[in-house]
Amino acid sequence: MGFFGVLEKNYKINLNNQQKEAVTHTRGPALVLAGPGSGKTTVIVSRTAYLILELKIKPENILTLTFNRAAKIEMEKRFNRVFSDLISGKKVRFSTFHSFCNLVVKDYEKMQGKYLSRIEGNEESKNNKRLILKEIYENINGSRINDDQLENLINDIGIIKNKMIKNIQEFETNIKNFSRIYNSYEEYKKANLLMDFDDMLTFAYVILKKFPSILKKYTGRYTFIQVDEGQDLSKIQFEILKLLTGPGDLAGFKEKNIFIVADDDQSIYGFRGAEPEYILNVEKQFGGCSFYYLNNNYRSTANIVHVSSNFIKNNTRRYEKKHSTCNEYKYDPFIIEARDQTAQYNFIVDKVNEHLSKKRDSTIALLYRNNISSIPLAEALDRNGIAFNVKQNKLFFFNHWAVQDILAFLKFSLDQTDIDSFSRIYYKMNRYISKAMLEYALKAGYKNSVIDGILKDSDLETYRKMTLLNVKSEFKKLSKKKPFDALNYIEKNFNYFGYVKEYCDGTGLFYDYIYSLFGVLKVMALKCKKITDYLERIEEVKELLENPSSESRVTISTIHSSKGLEYDCVMMLDMLNTELPGESAIDLAREENKAELLEEERRLFYVGITRAKEYLYLIYPNFRNGFKEERTIFIDEVLECMRVKTLNDIAEGMIVNHKHFGKGVIAAILEENKDKVIVEIDFNGVRRKFDLIMCLEKGILKIY
Structure with a gap:
């Protein structure tokens, strides 16, 4: 009985012909183009066993690199579960790219007798990346950096490292004095022997290039290298792979036994420095590269496979593929037009309940482009008694300065002695209250209201006293309003967003994004009758998102975080042009004929729709935050795919x-x-x- 016979009989692994061809690739470079649901993990695990059992390659000579830790753990578990009884002795190494690079750095540290401190992963340490960058930013710009800006700063530094950009001055960014901050950060790390996550890649690259003994150690040990999710490789990662696989006079062997599994149609991490060009031009990097295609989709119904495979053909920078499935036709994607966000959430709640009532163990994913969509969604699910888990939610909403400002207005209306809240907003509400007035109130003291303390100043002009009395009265009236009406009053009467607009113009922040945060607050306010209830509800939703249910069959997630997963039912919400692909992507494609960003956004949409096994809902509200919205152009492209099929059939x-x-x-x-x-x-x-x-x-x- 041959290798594949053993797989089928003993382990119930029945590979198709395309998978068998990929598994039996032995020498030289190979690129396996694996479509959604095509069993790529099974292929990598099976090939690893094939190399060991059939070709007698030693397990310790095989290195499998994965994109993230979750993929590494899953692949290692699956391999050990199936083949551990057949393969004894040393283990096959499954590793994330960063973990492998960290090993290279450790070899260098040992050689030099100098050791670097890792500054990511320990938020409590004073040598924490975020704290260091906050301090550098404040020293250079003279102002504090907020969470959104800090995230953008960290991301931009990562792009510099991953794309190996040398001219920092020409790098496009919205961060003020970015090049000075970047250089100061690099100097600080160097002076204090520190290394961050991105440095693992850049340091490993330099070490492998400059120290032949270290390079030879790894090229001699790992004569077979396998790479998962190859479409997500950045330039620095690709350059490291090239060092590990040749040329022969440098690496110590002539064969480039590299086996890359990828899907260029699922390259969605451009914001981290990943570029599909490295996979699209793989023959230039690895001459004589063999190509294998995994086209059969075991996951989705024929409807979803047909629509998704034709949809992605709207992209031009890609390998041509012929996706297929043996699964039957069931339901076309459902295109759902909702009046507004409330109607959208009502539809989602009803459909989730409907699917769970039909099949209790049904898995459901509610996917969105941006994390901010998770907040009103979580509130609606919880209010209707639907438990959910959250996939890798990175959310700064509740601590955002604009959200804190709005809540400060509400808190001060309930308690006019709340000096912390008043200190946040006194100069942001178009009532001409100065810092000197606030300081006077603190010195003079007050009993019922901070404003009473200001009014004790005998030098105040009469018109100012009248203004302050009106402000005091305004906040008293505000406290009695329904939360939704109170938010409208803050916007229109206190003209808070006049201040925000001016602040954004001066700092380069995006006004539309900040106003969208206000829209989320308004949606959450609709079901609350009192401000006290509303403030409590916000805290409850915050707790829900930080500590979600881990047992639920319902998952809420960004599309990015859903990659590699599958669900019986997928609902993609907020499918609007402003969200996906985003207006900048559309403008670049239409006005400047630059389609790269639009094509990446289309790939992201493709990743979302291919998570669905049976049911797919694409949902969009006609109105959001009171403004008319256009549904995403990608829905139109899906409808066109469905229309063409209907006309043909x-x-x-x-x-x-x-x-x-x-x-x-x-x-x-x-x-x-x-x-x-x-x-x-x-x-x-x-x-x-x-x-x-x-x-x-x-x-x-x-x-x-």
């Missing part, structure tokens, strides 16, 4: 089901063109005419 005699009239038969095709198909359907002798495309889009008709 439509024929007289086909059975259909109408939402109101029940089952019928297409008796005649009366008109057929690019925009519409008019059919006549026979319902038990009664014939009716319909615009087939429109009825299918609205879910009124279903074709069997």
Whole structure:
């Protein structure tokens, strides 16, 4: 019995012909283009066993590199679960790219007798990356950096390292004095023998290049290298791979036994420095590269496979593929138009309950482009008794300065002695209250209101006293308003966003983003009757997102964090042009003919829709934050894929089901063109005419 016979009989692993071809690749470079749900992990694990059992390669000579720790753990577990009883002795090494590079750095440290401190992962340490950058930013710019800006700063530093950018001055960023901050940060680390996460890559690259003895240690040990998620490689990672695999006179061997599994259609980490070009041009990097295709999708229904594979063909910078599946046709993607955000959440709640009632162990994913969408979604789910877990939620919303400002208005309305809240907002509400007035109140003292302390100043002009009395009265009235009305008052009467606009113009922050935070607060306020209830609810939602249910079958996640996972039902919400692909991506493609960003956003949408096994809902609200929104152009592209398939398949005699009239038969095709198909359907002798495309889009008709 051969290797594949043993896999099938003993371990129930039945590989298809494409998978077998990839598994039996032995020498030289190879690129395996693995589509969604095509069993790429099974291929890597099986090939590892094939190398050991059939080719007698020693386990310690095989290195498998993964994109993240979760993938490393899953692959290692799966390999050991299946093959541990067949392979004894030394273990195969499964490692994240960063962990491997850290090993290289440790070898260098040992050689030099100098040791670096790692400054990520320990938030309590004073040598913490975030604290160091905060201090450097404040020293250079004379102001504190907020959480959003800090995240952007860290991300931009990562891009510099991953893309190996040398001219920092020409790097485009919204961070004030970025090059000075970057250089100061690098100097600080060097002076204090510190290393961050990105340095693991850059240091390892330099060490492997400058110290042949260390390079030879790894090229001699790992004669077979496998890479998972190759489309997510950055330039620095690709350069490290090239060092580890040749040329022969440097690395110590001539064969470049590198086996890369990738899907260029799922390259979605451009913001981290990943670029699909390295995979698209792999033959230039590794001459004589063999290509293998894993086209069969074991995950999704035929409907979803057909739509997704045709949808991604709108991208031009990609390998051509022929995705297929043996799964049956079931349901086309459901396109859901909601009046506003509240209607969107109501639909989601109803559908989640419907799916769970039909099948209690059904897995459901609620996916969104940006983390901010998780807040009103979590609130709606919890309010309706639906438990959920959160996938890798990185959320700064509740600590954002603008959110804290709005809450300070509300808190001060309830307690006018709350000096902390008043100190946040006194100069942000268009009432001409100065810092000197605040300081006077602190010295003079007050009993019922901070404003009473200011009014004790005998030098105040009469008109100022009248203004202050009005402010005191305003806050008293504000405390009695419903939360939603109170937020409107803060916006319109206190003109808070006039201050925000001016602040954004001066700092380069995005006003629209900050106003969107206010929109989230307003959505959450709709169901609360009192400000006290509203403030409590915000704390409850914060706790929910920080400590979600781990047992729930419902997962809320960004599309990025859902990559590599699958669910029976996927609902993608807030599918708007402003969210995905984003207006900047559309503008760059239309006005400057630069489609790179638009194509990455299309790949992200593709990742989202290919998580679905059976049900896929694409949901968009017509209005958000009171403004009319346009649904994402990607929904139009999905509809076009569905329309083309319908036009190709439509024929007289086909059975259909109408939402109101029940089952019928297409008796005649009366008109057929690019925009519409008019059919006549026979319902038990009664014939009716319909615009087939429109009825299918609205879910009124279903074709069997």
